[in-house]
Amino acid sequence: MAFLSKEASLALVQRVHRLIGMKNGVTPHDAPQRRRQRSAPRPGAERFDVIVVGAGPAGSAAALVAARAGLKVLLLERGEYPGSKNVSGAAFYGSAILHELIPNWWEQAPVERHLTRRVLAFMTAETSVAIDFRTTRFAEPPYNGFSILRPRFDRWFADQAVAAGAFLLNAAVVDEVLWEDDQVVGVRVRRDEGDLRADVVIACDGANSFLAKNAGLQREFHAHEMSLGVKEVLALDEATIRERFHLYDNDGLAIEYIGAITEEVSGGGFLYTNRDSLSLGVIGQISSLAEHRRRPYELLETFKRHPSVAPLVRGGRVREYSAHIIPEAGWNMLPKLYTGGMLVAGDAAALCFVAGLYLEGINYAIQSGIAAGETAVAAHRERDFSARSLARYLERLRARYVLTDFANYRHAPGLVNSPRLQNLYPELIAGAAEQVFRVNGGPKRKLLPIALDTLRRANISPIHMLQDAWQAGRSFGW
Amino acid sequence: MVSIPLEERMRTVRFKVDDRPHIVVNAAVCNNCSVRACVYVCPANLFVPLDDGGILFNYEECFECGTCYIACNQEGAIQWSYPRGGYGVTFREA
Ligand SMILES: Cc1cc2nc3c(=O)[nH]c(=O)nc-3n(C[C@H](O)[C@H](O)[C@H](O)COP(=O)(O)OP(=O)(O)OC[C@H]3O[C@@H](n4cnc5c(N)ncnc54)[C@H](O)[C@@H]3O)c2cc1C
Ligand code: SF4
Ligand code: SF4
Numbered sequence: 001m002a003f004l005s006k007e008a009s010l011a012l013v014q015r016v017h018r019l020i021g022m023k024n025g026v027t028p029h030d031a032p033q034r035r036r037q038r039s040a041p042r043p044g045a046e047r048f049d050v051i052v053v054g055a056g057p058a059g060s061a062a063a064l065v066a067a068r069a070g071l072k073v074l075l076l077e078r079g080e081y082p083g084s085k086n087v088s089g090a091a092f093y094g095s096a097i098l099h100e101l102i103p104n105w106w107e108q109a110p111v112e113r114h115l116t117r118r119v120l121a122f123m124t125a126e127t128s129v130a131i132d133f134r135t136t137r138f139a140e141p142p143y144n145g146f147s148i149l150r151p152r153f154d155r156w157f158a159d160q161a162v163a164a165g166a167f168l169l170n171a172a173v174v175d176e177v178l179w180e181d182d183q184v185v186g187v188r189v190r191r192d193e194g195d196l197r198a199d200v201v202i203a204c205d206g207a208n209s210f211l212a213k214n215a216g217l218q219r220e221f222h223a224h225e226m227s228l229g230v231k232e233v234l235a236l237d238e239a240t241i242r243e244r245f246h247l248y249d250n251d252g253l254a255i256e257y258i259g260a261i262t263e264e265v266s267g268g269g270f271l272y273t274n275r276d277s278l279s280l281g282v283i284g285q286i287s288s289l290a291e292h293r294r295r296p297y298e299l300l301e302t303f304k305r306h307p308s309v310a311p312l313v314r315g316g317r318v319r320e321y322s323a324h325i326i327p328e329a330g331w332n333m334l335p336k337l338y339t340g341g342m343l344v345a346g347d348a349a350a351l352c353f354v355a356g357l358y359l360e361g362i363n364y365a366i367q368s369g370i371a372a373g374e375t376a377v378a379a380h381r382e383r384d385f386s387a388r389s390l391a392r393y394l395e396r397l398r399a400r401y402v403l404t405d406f407a408n409y410r411h412a413p414g415l416v417n418s419p420r421l422q423n424l425y426p427e428l429i430a431g432a433a434e435q436v437f438r439v440n441g442g443p444k445r446k447l448l449p450i451a452l453d454t455l456r457r458a459n460i461s462p463i464h465m466l467q468d469a470w471q472a473g474r475s476f477g478w
Numbered sequence: 479m480v481s482i483p484l485e486e487r488m489r490t491v492r493f494k495v496d497d498r499p500h501i502v503v504n505a506a507v508c509n510n511c512s513v514r515a516c517v518y519v520c521p522a523n524l525f526v527p528l529d530d531g532g533i534l535f536n537y538e539e540c541f542e543c544g545t546c547y548i549a550c551n552q553e554g555a556i557q558w559s560y561p562r563g564g565y566g567v568t569f570r571e572a
């Protein structure tokens with residue numbers, strides 16, 4: 001809590017208490033809950049200590065922690081193999097966290113490149129202005145981040161849970177949780193004899209969060225709270241990647257784009273270097289895509305044709321196209337994170353950190369997965385699986401800075417999706433930069449007149465500017 | 479090629495098609511919908527507006543992303559679930 005002001009930590013504690021105090025079936029949101037039919041397990045259902053639903057990073061982390069403590073753990077995955085349904089950029093910034101769990105994990109895991117260069121680019125249709133950060137300090141163990149390919153990484157991570165003693169069942173889709181009184185006691189898999197019992201069910205089923213909704217812990221989503229990401233992996237040879245992006249050996253680069261890259265749609269773009277391919281894509285708020293009637297794959301094409309992106313992707317061959325949603329509203333869409341016999345982690349709990357320069361979900365998924373696994377282990381030690389016992393999940397999430405990060409940045413999603421930040425400010429930055437750099441035979445102007453002139457022409461009221469500056473400050477600054 | 483049409487891009491993705499559709503669209507509701515959000519947002523272009531005002535939907539090359547049901551604000555238009563275990567889209571990124 002060291003980073004929180006006194007008021008902020010008080011507000012957080014109050015909020016967390018409200019979460020704890022909420023009765024089963026009531027969410028932190030105002031939307032009415034539909035009452036759902038609750039099923040009980042059929043007699044003779046097989047029994048586990050812990051069932052984890054979903055073998056993404058959250059689920060594999062939870063399963064690994066619980067299995068290591070000697071519990072009988074079942075990890076259920078609906079895909080052909082873990083990772084087969086999963087899409088990220090992917091720049092993975094949880095290296096140090098995973099290092100705690102699996103020392104020197106990068107020596108055995110399928111990683112692409114360690115990220116030593118990060119670029120944030122503000123775009124207009126013809127111009128880009130970028131902040132370019134690079135450091136050799138991120139090229140040293142435990143590294144700051146890696147580019148990864150999810151189908152490979154997730155498979156490896158799930159195998160670590162299996163090596164720790166968890167059972168992995170692929171091609172198993174869970175349709176609902178099972179109840180006895182007010183306690184979740186298992187899940188129903190869509191197949192014959194599909195009822196399975198567990199003292200603790202950990203829902204790590206990703207952004208659609210159907211299990212949390214089914215258990216009454218999450219409400220239906222609004223289209224402005226969710227973004228759609230479409231992505232391509234472009235094959236490009238290693239030597240070209242190193243030369244084109246000025247990289248040594250296995251160094252890697254992550255670029256985030258904001259501004260006109262998604263035209264009037266609220267969103268952004270990304271480009272990450274893999275070993276012998278590039279991952280690039282655009283992300284658009286679903287309500288905004290619908291409102292502006294823009295098709296995501298057309299935005300992806302526009303992105304690739306942008307004059308500052310086209311030379312980076314030249315010669316790349318499309319290896320695979322993919323799409324996935326991202327929970328974007330952060331703090332404002334967190335579900336109730338536990339009930340008797342059940343915990344929710346990762347994207348299923350909307351613990352995906354999205355705010356302009358940040359797109360971090362994998363690291364928070366692993367953090368919350370670990371916290372959920374540890375909570376299940378502690379509950380087994382005390383043989384108490386009630387909501388009160390599992391409420392300590394919140395403390396663990398706070399100790400890992402998960403809840404505190406989301407609380408601290410709770411204003412960011414609204415700001416980042418505002419039209420001024422999406423399009424006007426990138427225009428202003430690019431326009432001002434152009435005036436600074438253009439030499440046209442006229443007088444060389446100083447910076448202040450250029451800035452004032454830019455603002456005057458943008459026709460934005462000083463009050464709005466101040467409001468935005470205040471919003472930006474409280475979102476990112478303090 | 480860097481720039482390719484959607485149909486060609488969709489051919490880079492592997493789908494194991496279940497004979498049972500996991501998404502069912504209710505034509506009666508769509509006929510009265512003027513928003514047509516699904517048509518624009520679906521990353522696989524699976525919702526095709528028809529001349530008679532209806533919507534043609536095919537579930538076979540679906541990413542299972544959920545965008546359509548989140549974008550659609552008409553009650554009862556889309557019945558959405560995941561395909562049976564092991565079926566549907568399989569990403570390889572290789
Ligand atoms: C385009 C895009 C780019 C992104 N880029 C980044 C990035 O660069 N860095 C980053 O950190 N994050 C990024 N994210 C976010 C990141 O992908 C997620 O936050 C992360 O995947 C969450 O992990 P998870 O384990 O909670 O969920 P998921 O990875 O979604 O895993 C859920 C798992 O549950 C399984 N499942 C779902 N329902 C069921 C069911 N009913 N029964 C059985 N199994 C089920 C799924 O098949 C899946 O394996 C990006 C997201 C997108 C869409
Ligand atoms: S699916 Fe929804 S958005 Fe699409 S046409 Fe039908 S009612 Fe309209
Ligand atoms: S789930 Fe996604 S890919 Fe499938 S139909 Fe809906 S929007 Fe299209």
